[in-house]
Amino acid sequence: MGNHTCVQVCSLVFLIMVSFLTKGIxxxxxxxxxxxxxxxxxxxxxxxxxxxxxxxxxxxxxxxxxxxxxxxxxxxxxxxxxxxxxxxxxxxxxxxxxxxxxxxxxxxxxxxxxxxxxxxxxxxxxxxxxxxxxxxxxxxxxxxxxxxxxxxxxxxxxxxxxxxxxxxxxxxxxxxxxxxxxxxxxxxxxxMQFVDDAFGKALCTMDSLKHVNLQLNSLFKLAFTHCFQMSKYLEKIDLSNNTLSTLDQRSMDVFDFIRESNENFTVNLLGQQWSCDCNIKEFRNWMQNTKVHLIGKDKYVCHDGANFNRRIIHLTDAEMVCNDPGVDSSVQAGVVVMIVLFVLIAVALIVVVVLYRSRLTSFARGVRKSFARENHVQYSSVDNAPLTAEA
Known part of the structure; x- marks a missing residue:
């Protein structure tokens, strides 16, 4: 009985030690x-x-x-x-x-x-x-x-x-x-909301740069400086899923220049908020003619406007039309002001007529009588005038 108890105690101690060691590990x-x-x-x-x-x-x-x-x-x-x-x-x-x-x-x-x-x-x-x-x-x-x-x-x-x-x-x-x-x-x-000149110049100092990933930001403006085109080892820029409405001319020029040094140069512009008005014509033309490898460029679609959800690469010049919001708004504002003025003048005239109707009537009668007397005097003068030889 004592040996059995000793075995149980030893087993319990062993299990406790194993438990602590295992827990520690x-x-x-x-x-x-x-x-x-x-x-x-x-x-x-x-x-x-x-x-x-x-x-x-x-x-x-x-x-x-x-x-x-x-x-x-x-x-x-x-x-x-x-x-x-x-x-x-x-x-x-x-x-x-x-x-x-x-x-x-x-x-x-x-x-x-x-x-x-x-x-x-x-x-x-x-x-x-x-x-x-x-x-x-x-x-x-x-x-x-x-x-x-x-x-x-x-x-x-x-x-x-x-x-x-x-x-x-x-x-x-x-x-x-x-x-x-x-x-x-x-x-x-x-x-990130923009890549400014200073940020672009900071990237220019990286002589061996091959891959730049800027995806899933809030970029609405790029400013890849001309020094960036000296990145002769650059292979890929990922700008996917940002908020660009178009691509500026300088960035297009820089990308073309990089392509001259590296024929495998690739740019990812999928998932933007392209605004397909007249401002996107240069970008559309560049897409069609550039040698830069644009990932999925046939899938770039318009984000809003009359061309909503249409593919940019298929748009014609006639379909990329700008309605200058500044001119339109000023013309509309001028028309509204003119209409309001005419309405106010008309209302004022109606009020005057209603309030002073009797006076205006008397005034009108006086004017008619005055014209009548004047005409009568003139006719009388003509009737009483002496006849001349020519007459």
């Missing part, structure tokens, strides 16, 4: 795929929180890592030297790291020295976060200064988009970054 969101890859998946729980980033993560990072994947977490801040402290004597410098994935973590703040200890990084993914770049009180612009070998930067849905200031601020960051080797830049779904 299962609660760790990170899995060492290999000695060179660290894989941390929050799976929507709070395992990857701010405490994990500030205190626990550094214990998992080794100098030989080539890839770090941290995603589906729930933390706001990426602190300085979050992945290594290359400034300290015993700090870790990640010379072997080539890929850093920080997708879908609700990140709002990134410090200026967050990425300073990974000089050979080639791919950085910050997509699906809430980076409040415009609220950086320290006015940092050097987030990516220590990434001279970066080839791919993914900032799809990366910014907090309650204000348009985030794009102006990010443009300043681009202007102060060394992206001479950057080939792919993704900026989709960030509520």
């Amino acid at each position: 299962l609660s760790d969101p990170c899995r060492p795929i290999t000695n060179q890859i660290l894989w941390c998946n929050g799976t929507g729980n709070s395992d990857i929180n701010q405490t994990f980033i500030d205190s626990i993560l550094k214990n998992k990072i080794t100098p030989g890592l080539k890839e770090i994947h941290i995603f589906n977490g729930n933390f706001k801040e990426l602190p300085p030297n979050a992945f290594g402290d290359c400034a300290s004597k015993h700090g870790v410098k990640l010379n072997s790291l080539t890929e850093l994935v920080l997708s879908n973590n609700k990140i709002t703040t990134i410090h200026g020295k967050t990425f300073h200890c990974m000089p050979n990084l080639q791919k950085l993914f910050l997509d699906n976060n809430r980076w409040e770049i415009h609220k950086d009180n320290k006015n940092h612009t050097g987030y990516f200064n220590n990434l001279p070998n970066l080839v791919e930067l993914d900032l799809t849905s990366a910014f907090f988009v309650a204000e348009g200031l985030h794009i102006i601020r990010f443009r300043q960051v681009l202007e102060n970054s060394s992206f001479s080797k950057l080939e792919t830049l993704r900026l989709g779904n960030n509520n």
Whole structure:
């Protein structure tokens, strides 16, 4: 009986130990795929929180890592030297790291020295976060200064988009970054409303740029500067699902020039809000004649007006007509004013006639009598005049 009890107690202790060990293993969101890859998946729980980033993560990072994947977490801040402290004597410098994935973590703040200890990084993914770049009180612009070998930067849905200031601020960051080797830049779904000259010039500094993704924004205006046409390696610009009503002449010229350097140059303009009036004639003509590969150009359809839902490439000149809203509105306004004045004058005359009818009647009689007397005097004078010889 005592031996049986001892066995039960030992079994219970063993199960408790296994339970604790298993719990410890299962609660760790990170899995060492290999000695060179660290894989941390929050799976929507709070395992990857701010405490994990500030205190626990550094214990998992080794100098030989080539890839770090941290995603589906729930933390706001990426602190300085979050992945290594290359400034300290015993700090870790990640010379072997080539890929850093920080997708879908609700990140709002990134410090200026967050990425300073990974000089050979080639791919950085910050997509699906809430980076409040415009609220950086320290006015940092050097987030990516220590990434001279970066080839791919993914900032799809990366910014907090309650204000348009985030794009102006990010443009300043681009202007102060060394992206001479950057080939792919993704900026989709960030509520960008325009590409201005300054932003275009920032893109011009990226000598190796091949792919630019600006899809799913709110772009209604482009300003690809002429320096952009020097991007001889550019292969594709994705502008799909924005709000362009037409394409400006300068952008068309720049695209044609790029095509001269790269015969495979492709532009995606699907999903716009094309306004098919006279202002789209040049774009329609360019579509028909350009050598630039326009993805699905036969599917570009009119967004509104008399040509609603018709395909642009099939429109004739006679069907692309402008009714100048400024002229029409002024003419209509003038007609309305004239009608109102005539009505007021007519009403005033009617009121006067009604109120002073008796006086007007007396006045009219007096006028008739006056004319009658005058005529009578004239006729009498003629009758009493002496006859002349000619008479």
